Amino acid sequence: MTSQVSSPAEQAEPADQQSGRMPAGGQRAADGGKEVRRLDRVIIRFAGDSGDGMQLTGDRFTSETASFGNDLSTLPNFPAEIRAPAGTLPGVSSFQLHFADHDILTPGDAPNVLVAMNPAALKANLPDVPRGAEIIVNTDEFTKRPMAKVGYDQSPLEDGSLDGYQVHPVPLTTLTIEALKEFGLSRKEAERSKNMFALGLLSWMYHRPTESTEKFLRQKFAKKPQIAEANVAAFRAGWNFGETTEDFAVSYEVAPATTAFPTGTYRNISGNLALSYGLIAASRQADLPLFLGSYPITPASDILHELSKHKNFGVRSFQAEDEIAGIGAALGAAFGGSLAVTTTSGPGVALKSETIGLAVSLELPLLVIDIQRGGPSTGLPTKTEQADLLQAMYGRNGEAPVPIVAPKTPADCFDAALDAARIALTYRTPVFLLSDGYLANGSEPWRVPEVDELPDLRVRFATGPNHVLADGTEVFWPYKRDPETLARPWAVPGTPGLEHRIGGIEKQDGTGNISYDPANHDHMVRVRQAKVDGIAVPDVEVDDPTGDARTLVLGWGSTYGPITAAVRRVRAAGDRIAQAHLRHLNPFPANLGTVLEGYQKVVVPEMNLGQLATLLRARYLVDTRSFTQVRGLPFKAEQLATALKEAIDD
Numbered sequence: 001m002t003s004q005v006s007s008p009a010e011q012a013e014p015a016d017q018q019s020g021r022m023p024a025g026g027q028r029a030a031d032g033g034k035e036v037r038r039l040d041r042v043i044i045r046f047a048g049d050s051g052d053g054m055q056l057t058g059d060r061f062t063s064e065t066a067s068f069g070n071d072l073s074t075l076p077n078f079p080a081e082i083r084a085p086a087g088t089l090p091g092v093s094s095f096q097l098h099f100a101d102h103d104i105l106t107p108g109d110a111p112n113v114l115v116a117m118n119p120a121a122l123k124a125n126l127p128d129v130p131r132g133a134e135i136i137v138n139t140d141e142f143t144k145r146p147m148a149k150v151g152y153d154q155s156p157l158e159d160g161s162l163d164g165y166q167v168h169p170v171p172l173t174t175l176t177i178e179a180l181k182e183f184g185l186s187r188k189e190a191e192r193s194k195n196m197f198a199l200g201l202l203s204w205m206y207h208r209p210t211e212s213t214e215k216f217l218r219q220k221f222a223k224k225p226q227i228a229e230a231n232v233a234a235f236r237a238g239w240n241f242g243e244t245t246e247d248f249a250v251s252y253e254v255a256p257a258t259t260a261f262p263t264g265t266y267r268n269i270s271g272n273l274a275l276s277y278g279l280i281a282a283s284r285q286a287d288l289p290l291f292l293g294s295y296p297i298t299p300a301s302d303i304l305h306e307l308s309k310h311k312n313f314g315v316r317s318f319q320a321e322d323e324i325a326g327i328g329a330a331l332g333a334a335f336g337g338s339l340a341v342t343t344t345s346g347p348g349v350a351l352k353s354e355t356i357g358l359a360v361s362l363e364l365p366l367l368v369i370d371i372q373r374g375g376p377s378t379g380l381p382t383k384t385e386q387a388d389l390l391q392a393m394y395g396r397n398g399e400a401p402v403p404i405v406a407p408k409t410p411a412d413c414f415d416a417a418l419d420a421a422r423i424a425l426t427y428r429t430p431v432f433l434l435s436d437g438y439l440a441n442g443s444e445p446w447r448v449p450e451v452d453e454l455p456d457l458r459v460r461f462a463t464g465p466n467h468v469l470a471d472g473t474e475v476f477w478p479y480k481r482d483p484e485t486l487a488r489p490w491a492v493p494g495t496p497g498l499e500h501r502i503g504g505i506e507k508q509d510g511t512g513n514i515s516y517d518p519a520n521h522d523h524m525v526r527v528r529q530a531k532v533d534g535i536a537v538p539d540v541e542v543d544d545p546t547g548d549a550r551t552l553v554l555g556w557g558s559t560y561g562p563i564t565a566a567v568r569r570v571r572a573a574g575d576r577i578a579q580a581h582l583r584h585l586n587p588f589p590a591n592l593g594t595v596l597e598g599y600q601k602v603v604v605p606e607m608n609l610g611q612l613a614t615l616l617r618a619r620y621l622v623d624t625r626s627f628t629q630v631r632g633l634p635f636k637a638e639q640l641a642t643a644l645k646e647a648i649d650d
Helices: 054-068 119-128 144-149 172-179 187-191 194-205 211-220 225-244 271-286 301-307 323-335 346-362 389-394 412-427 437-441 518-533 557-572 592-597 611-620 637-649
Strands: 002-005 035-039 041-049 071-077 092-100 113-116 134-138 166-170 250-254 264-270 290-294 315-319 339-344 366-372 430-436 443-447 551-556 578-582 584-586 601-606 625-628
Touching: 041 054, 041 119, 041 194, 041 250, 054 071, 054 092, 054 194, 054 211, 054 264, 071 437, 092 119, 113 119, 113 194, 119 144, 134 194, 172 187, 172 194, 172 225, 187 225, 194 211, 194 225, 194 250, 211 225, 264 271, 271 290, 271 301, 271 339, 271 366, 271 412, 271 430, 271 437, 290 301, 290 323, 301 315, 315 323, 323 339, 323 346, 323 366, 339 346, 339 412, 346 366, 346 389, 346 430, 366 412, 366 437, 389 430, 389 584, 389 611, 412 430, 430 437, 430 557, 437 557, 551 557, 551 592, 551 611, 551 637, 557 578, 557 601, 557 637, 592 611, 601 611, 601 637, 625 637
Parallel strands: 035 250, 041 113, 113 134, 134 166, 290 315, 290 339, 339 366, 366 430, 551 578, 551 601, 601 625
Antiparallel strands: 002 264, 041 092, 071 092, 071 443, 264 443
């Protein structure tokens, strides 16, 4: 889905907007119908059983919103089980969408509207819903047994516990079944369309486009036209219900974010999709075939799924029998002259560590994409975390340094993939790219770049001898290095005269022959470290509008959105604070030490127990202050703003 927007602008989220309040005021429809109230932002959360289609519902509402031109940010949240226990709290699946007529940064702290498909969804999500918010409840599910499953002795719809909210009781299941009578479906088949009824109702409430959803449904169920038309009918019935019922007296308008973006063509994109496109773009810009050797693992599997669709761009995707085979095949492809990639999450990185060390020794370009999730072990497969940083930095035997790149938003995953490829190809080294579940599954508008905006990543393969022996003989030395990058030559197997030895045993400098010489090993270890230390990365930029802030908040990866939203709140309240964000975690930007020394206090928010803070203390002897959480969820802006305010006042 693409849309055109124009006129660049930087609009902060005012403090009262971020708190979740809906601006008052509106107008009566010209024909005397229902009131239409204008809003600048809304946060909606769809919640139900993992089989209720909440992710699909949220995705479709997001697509409608993107095509309308709003800025948006999403937070899918679902169980790890394929089909979690129905009607239970662990089985609740939700999708939160924040959309606005201005620049926004996060999926929002608290929903203005909660759509609860059953008692479990209501109970699991009610603590996040502020008083005065709207709650749309599927009353058909509030019977004795479903309520007992989650500990409700009495119906919360009748005991007064929801008196502080604007509750809209809607028999979604009954209305859906009634709307689909003409299709001759069984009750169970008809019930499955209740999410489309809810989507239609919300689309009416917020004046969302509908054509794309109807087209999507007909395409999705093209082989089952009766099911397709039933879903379309349920969707339209939800829209008509909103239009005709007296319970919804007000609908809302959120204007397109025409001043939030530079002019261009935009589409809604998730982090994993942006990463996939970035890898394809990198291979085209490098004029190299792209090879993916991977094993399915949540939340990285979508990259494998997506890349498998693009054979027309020279992409070869190999679903291996395990993690070790996946990276082994990728490293073999790198040896053969491909842009090689392996994708995984934290548990898979542990299995791939030996081969990553081999790639360090062989000095071949290899992209290791780690979509981080909650751990340890299998941990929380569908929840987010930033706890693989130290594993990426040190999780190999011996001295095996690897560059590390971390995108900051879903759309930024595209640029981060290009950056990681640049480093790998230029310096002949494996590179870690650390995304996470929040970025992977979340989405936002992305400006589709022009081809001439992309970097030139072309490399030169070795074509002949590069060294002259004392007797005048010309030979090929596989470890004779570029004096600027310290990269060794990349020789494609089968090139006449360039035969050379590979393997994991230490190489002799220059020749690449096996060497157990102590002095040579010391030299090779230091050269490999110097190569990584010398990688060209941009200086870290500091946002300090007044120039006299005494507190710096420093983040990395997906904390960018919540940190930036929190900083806006702190500044709106009259406090001074500086902000910086790291994409490059190894090597650090050259000016980072100077930046840190320029502030009295440095606060480092992380979704781990302080891994970046530990590295900064060790490297720069700066007393950083960690602010951490490991709840499987991203930070909330208000939570961070409170912590930053306390740090400033301390």
